[in-house]
Amino acid sequence: MITPDSALFDGGRRLPLVEDFYTIQGEGFHAGKPAYFIRLGGCDVGCRWCDAKYTWNPKLYPPVDVETIIERAAACPAQAIVITGGEPLLYPLGVLTETLRGRGLQLFLETSGTHPFSGVFDWVCLSPKRQQPPLEEAFARADELKVIVESEEDFAWAESNAARVRSGCMLYLQPEWSVAGRVMPAIVEYAKAHPRWNISIQTHKYMHIP
Numbered sequence: 001m002i003t004p005d006s007a008l009f010d011g012g013r014r015l016p017l018v019e020d021f022y023t024i025q026g027e028g029f030h031a032g033k034p035a036y037f038i039r040l041g042g043c044d045v046g047c048r049w050c051d052a053k054y055t056w057n058p059k060l061y062p063p064v065d066v067e068t069i070i071e072r073a074a075a076c077p078a079q080a081i082v083i084t085g086g087e088p089l090l091y092p093l094g095v096l097t098e099t100l101r102g103r104g105l106q107l108f109l110e111t112s113g114t115h116p117f118s119g120v121f122d123w124v125c126l127s128p129k130r131q132q133p134p135l136e137e138a139f140a141r142a143d144e145l146k147v148i149v150e151s152e153e154d155f156a157w158a159e160s161n162a163a164r165v166r167s168g169c170m171l172y173l174q175p176e177w178s179v180a181g182r183v184m185p186a187i188v189e190y191a192k193a194h195p196r197w198n199i200s201i202q203t204h205k206y207m208h209i210p
């Protein structure tokens with residue numbers, strides 16, 4: 001296991017980059033917004049349905065100088081940067097995020113909340129997972145709670161997480177992609193009956209973009 005304070009990452013001046021690319025955010029509050037994605041390697045949460053399993057082993061992604069990542073992101077017309085993974089909070093994100101913000105860019109984080117926070121963000125999307133629940137600080141930092149729903153049993157899990165976020169946090173139910181057709185009618189009815197919840201769809205999969 002590579003620890004976040006590993007000398008490999010030099011306090012966040014190097015990070016295990018999987019890929020970085022310009023696309024459209026497909027999910028959640030910022031769905032439809034052009035954004036530059038920076039995907040970091042490493043995740044120990046182990047979701048069965050994860051669509052980024054290739055990111056799990058950070059040893060496959062040698063640390064890259066953050067200046068290289070920053071220059072590529074800053075050269076892109078995107079106004080927003082999505083830091084995702086894997087689980088990006090495995091690493092110190094201060095250097096990356098503070099420098100990008102200094103360039104006038106908005107910083108969005110996608111996280112399971114299972115590791116301590118670092119870095120500065122304009123928007124935090126917390127997606128909690130049953131097998132490794134978020135740290136308490138993640139609930140306090142979340143601007144958006146995005147719960148993946150595989151079955152109707154997940155509504156109670158969604159509510160238990162919603163009870164822990166601050167008021168004003170946006171609430172989203174998102175069907176797990178492989179069962180979306182089956183579970184969507186129940187999600188629709190649940191959101192209609194509990195209208196503080198919104199529905200998030202993985203629209204990038206319909207657009208055939210990453």
Ligand code: SF4
Pocket residue numbers: 043044045046047049050051052053085086087112129
């Ligand atoms: Fe995949 Fe995210 Fe689950 Fe990690 S937390 S296994 S990256 S879905």
